[in-house]
Amino acid sequence: MARSNSGPVVALVPAAGRGLRLQRGEPKAFVEIGNRSLLQRSVDGLIRSGAVDRIVVIVPAELVQHTRDLLGSDVTVVEGASERTGSVRLGLVAAEDAGIVLVHDAARALTPPSLVARVVAEVQAGRGAVVPALPVTDTVKAVDFMGAVVGTPDRSTLRAIQTPQGFRADLLRRAYDAASDAATDDAGLVERLGETVHTIVGEALAFKITTPHDLLLAEAIIAREAS
Numbered sequence: 376m377a378r379s380n381s382g383p384v385v386a387l388v389p390a391a392g393r394g395l396r397l398q399r400g401e402p403k404a405f406v407e408i409g410n411r412s413l414l415q416r417s418v419d420g421l422i423r424s425g426a427v428d429r430i431v432v433i434v435p436a437e438l439v440q441h442t443r444d445l446l447g448s449d450v451t452v453v454e455g456a457s458e459r460t461g462s463v464r465l466g467l468v469a470a471e472d473a474g475i476v477l478v479h480d481a482a483r484a485l486t487p488p489s490l491v492a493r494v495v496a497e498v499q500a501g502r503g504a505v506v507p508a509l510p511v512t513d514t515v516k517a518v519d520f521m522g523a524v525v526g527t528p529d530r531s532t533l534r535a536i537q538t539p540q541g542f543r544a545d546l547l548r549r550a551y552d553a554a555s556d557a558a559t560d561d562a563g564l565v566e567r568l569g570e571t572v573h574t575i576v577g578e579a580l581a582f583k584i585t586t587p588h589d590l591l592l593a594e595a596i597i598a599r600e601a602s
């Protein structure tokens with residue numbers, strides 16, 4: 376198992392979302408591709424990276440016992456909150472011994488283990504906050520509340536951000552202690568402290584399964600791997 380100088384590498388897996396955009400009528404992390412749930416696939420990827428010492432999964436309250444049965448006693452399972460930031464905050468409570476914290480969406484179920492290992496290696500090498508990033512391939516517009524375009528940011532400066540996001544545990548705790556409202560990712564809270572967040576090159580396979588189209592893509596990838 377990989378150890379940082381200052382404590383274990385603990386991966387938090389937020390899996391307490393409802394998956395409304397996926398429109399499957401069940402919490403997204405429990406939707407299956409090829410007989411394994413997105414959550415199981417994400418946890419397996421973390422384990423296979425060889426870079427994580429402990430895993431804390433955060434799920435809807437009614438699925439805590441089911442998840443414990445599913446994942447076994449090596450994985451800690453805690454109840455989540457109504458927003459992702461709240462769910463990660465609850466996961467952090469269960470990671471008090473961590474030296475490094477990874478936060479990895481259950482919804483990024485096909486993330487290669489090598490990406491997990493690269494993020495951990497960067498934090499172990501001294502970075503306080505590390506996120507995988509890919510260049511944006513569409514032109515992005517800023518619009519007003521009526522949908523009128525108000526600007527076109529320079530695409531060369533934009534990146535789409537993925538998980539796992541890796542942090543020195545004390546830095547992420549400080550960011551969460553200071554946060555008064557939610558953010559769409561954990562690095563956003565670190566940025567608010569004025570601390571540098573470093574990017575590394577992400578992976579196409581770490582895409583977030585959000586819509587029915589994303590699920591179709593994930594199913595096709597798994598089917599091809601199996602054939």
Ligand SMILES: Nc1ccn([C@@H]2O[C@H](COP(=O)(O)OP(=O)(O)OP(=O)(O)O)[C@@H](O)[C@H]2O)c(=O)n1
Pocket residue numbers: 388389390391392393394395396397403404433455456457458459460462463480481482483583584585
């Ligand atoms: N209250 C929440 C909301 C989200 N998540 C988790 O954060 C990750 C990224 O969120 P997203 O993909 O947007 O999932 P949902 O919130 O479930 O999606 P939707 O907005 O379509 O309902 C997911 O693994 C999701 O389970 C969480 O733990 N707790």
Ligand SMILES: C[C@](O)(CO)[C@H](O)COP(=O)(O)O
Pocket residue numbers: 459480536537538559560561583
């Ligand atoms: C954390 C994240 O996956 C980074 O891309 C993303 O911001 C989470 O998205 P959500 O829809 O806000 O849960």
